Amino acid sequence: MEVLYALIGALPFDWVGSHFMQSAFLAVLLVTPLFGLLSTMVVSNRMAFFSDSLGHGAFTGIALGVLFGSVSPLLSLVVFSILFALLVTWIKGKSAASADTIIGVFSSTAIALGLMLMSRGGGFNKFSAYLIGDILSVSEDDIRALACVFVLVAAVWGILFNRLLVLSLNASFARSRGISAFWTESAFAAMLAVLVSISIQWVGILIINALLVLPAAAARNVTNSVKSYHAVSVLCAMSAGVAGLIIAYCFNMAAGATIVVALAVLFFVTLALKPHFVR
Amino acid sequence: MFRNILHHRAASADDCAKLCCTKLEGFTVRIGSLTIFEHVNLHVHCGQLTALIGPNGAGKSTLLKAILGEVRHEGNLHYVDAKGKHTGHPVIGYVPQYLRFDLSAPTTVLDIFMACLSRRPVWLFPAKSLRPRVQRSLARVRADHLIDRRLGALSGGELQRVLLALALEPMPDLLLLDEPVSGVDQNGLTLFYDIVSELRAQEDISIILISHDLNMVAKHADQVVLMNRGVVMSGTPEEVFADARTRRLFGMLAGAKADGTAEEEVR
Numbered sequence: 170m171e172v173l174y175a176l177i178g179a180l181p182f183d184w185v186g187s188h189f190m191q192s193a194f195l196a197v198l199l200v201t202p203l204f205g206l207l208s209t210m211v212v213s214n215r216m217a218f219f220s221d222s223l224g225h226g227a228f229t230g231i232a233l234g235v236l237f238g239s240v241s242p243l244l245s246l247v248v249f250s251i252l253f254a255l256l257v258t259w260i261k262g263k264s265a266a267s268a269d270t271i272i273g274v275f276s277s278t279a280i281a282l283g284l285m286l287m288s289r290g291g292g293f294n295k296f297s298a299y300l301i302g303d304i305l306s307v308s309e310d311d312i313r314a315l316a317c318v319f320v321l322v323a324a325v326w327g328i329l330f331n332r333l334l335v336l337s338l339n340a341s342f343a344r345s346r347g348i349s350a351f352w353t354e355s356a357f358a359a360m361l362a363v364l365v366s367i368s369i370q371w372v373g374i375l376i377i378n379a380l381l382v383l384p385a386a387a388a389r390n391v392t393n394s395v396k397s398y399h400a401v402s403v404l405c406a407m408s409a410g411v412a413g414l415i416i417a418y419c420f421n422m423a424a425g426a427t428i429v430v431a432l433a434v435l436f437f438v439t440l441a442l443k444p445h446f447v448r
Numbered sequence: 449m450f451r452n453i454l455h456h457r458a459a460s461a462d463d464c465a466k467l468c469c470t471k472l473e474g475f476t477v478r479i480g481s482l483t484i485f486e487h488v489n490l491h492v493h494c495g496q497l498t499a500l501i502g503p504n505g506a507g508k509s510t511l512l513k514a515i516l517g518e519v520r521h522e523g524n525l526h527y528v529d530a531k532g533k534h535t536g537h538p539v540i541g542y543v544p545q546y547l548r549f550d551l552s553a554p555t556t557v558l559d560i561f562m563a564c565l566s567r568r569p570v571w572l573f574p575a576k577s578l579r580p581r582v583q584r585s586l587a588r589v590r591a592d593h594l595i596d597r598r599l600g601a602l603s604g605g606e607l608q609r610v611l612l613a614l615a616l617e618p619m620p621d622l623l624l625l626d627e628p629v630s631g632v633d634q635n636g637l638t639l640f641y642d643i644v645s646e647l648r649a650q651e652d653i654s655i656i657l658i659s660h661d662l663n664m665v666a667k668h669a670d671q672v673v674l675m676n677r678g679v680v681m682s683g684t685p686e687e688v689f690a691d692a693r694t695r696r697l698f699g700m701l702a703g704a705k706a707d708g709t710a711e712e713e714v715r
Contacts (some may be wrong), residue, residue: 342614
């Protein structure tokens with residue numbers, strides 16, 4: 170850990186001088202590639218609305234954590250988000266109603282329930298930090314936890330991706346190749362839930378979904394195969410992450426929002442380049 | 449349990465004589481209080497093409513999903529290979545009617561093959577070692593020139609041929625085709641049926657095909673099964689098309705076709 174910090178501190182920029190910026194830099198390097206990876210499937214499977222609902226579900230998760238008091242808000246958030254994601258996936262599979270109706274129902278219920286609990290006794294202000302997030306609040310412990318999440322998500326993505334790709338073609342076709350739609354979708358949903366709930370304190374509820382949509386949306390403008398899609402998506406997420414962090418530091422703005430704006434710029438640049446790349 | 453297995457072996461071996469065959473016994477699917485179809489008994493011999501015809505909502509697609517095990521059903525599926533030994537569940541290939549995939553996603557034909565054939569994550573490992581195998585597989589459906597094409601850049605007929613090649617890798621015992629060429633132009637359609645006919649002869653697999661294209665069914669099918677919430681009748685194309693019940697249901701079919709996809713909603 171000290172080695173990492175020393176390495177970053179040795180970079181020839183003045184913004185790396187402070188400890189909290191070194192932590193934030195490490196956090197960005199760890200978390201943005203994960204958003205880059207997972208966003209490819211979120212976009213290809215048209216799950217933007219679903220990932221958005223995970224952010225909304227976080228309202229209730231955080232509120233419950235504070236309400237119980239004995240557990241940390243983060244733990245309660247992760248557990249609640251996973252349960253929320255699994256429940257939505259399960260009901261979506263069972264019900265004949267269209268997916269966006271189901272997600273809409275759960276999403277608005279979660280946001281309303283969360284606001285209801287948070288506003289109890291007029292103490293909503295203490296939660297407003299979660300709306301915008303603060304990447305400069307990352308601690309060394311957070312970095313360790315993030316490193317674990319990084320390894321976990323990358324490993325699961327290695328195992329899960331092929332199945333998800335086959336499943337995304339057609340559920341019956343996946344079944345004929347021995348792939349269970351329910352378990353594969355649930356695993357993906359749970360992984361998204363973990364990533365979203367871990368990062369929400371730094372990125373903020375309002376814009377977390379942008380990180381799950383924009384990298385892949387930008388990458389697909391200029392790529393033709395799965396490998397290049399992933400590579401460009403991860404690259405977009407990481408470069409926008411680093412650039413956003415530095416710009417936010419220089420001009421004293423919210424880092425999460427700046428990263429998202431940097432991603433949006435990348436999206437429009439790739440959109441303009443699209444005719445030159447896509448066959 | 450043991451007696452059950454013995455019984456099935458005896459019955460299957462009897463019925464199928466020396467041929468290998470797939471046998472459905474008493475297939476029934478109920479969703480809630482709604483019966484999609486009941487008491488479907490079917491024998492499909494290897495090297496034969498069985499066409500399922502019938503109006504929308506007759507339960508044809510659901511029957512294929514029940515065979516796949518995707519939809520919960522009553523009844524048993526038996527597969528007997530050429531030696532007359534009970535070999536349990538057949539290897540099933542399936543060609544869907546449509547893809548829910550966002551076809552504009554950056555995914556090549558080779559990517560999809562790798563996802564199906566390899567455990568290595570497509571996004572990380574090169575597909576070089578699979579390439580010759582995929583090329584051969586695509587050549588079987590006259591699509592080897594499409595290997596590096598994006599899925600979104602394929603025509604409807606090309607996409608269905610690629611999906612057929614996928615379903616044939618590994619070679620299945622039973623191939624299920626769910627209206628595989630709806631929305632494909634005449635050339636693509638003829639080519640698709642020619643390839644399926646060839647397969648039946650060369651690879652000795654059983655094929656079950658759902659189709660609304662009765663000309664093609666009459667031309668290529670060995671057995672036609674008329675369904676309407678159960679099997680109404682089955683036989684050679686001549687027998688089935690000459691039957692009064694078929695003509696009555698086709699009157700319905702012509703009317704039902706216009707209102708679209710009632711059948712897809714019964715899942």
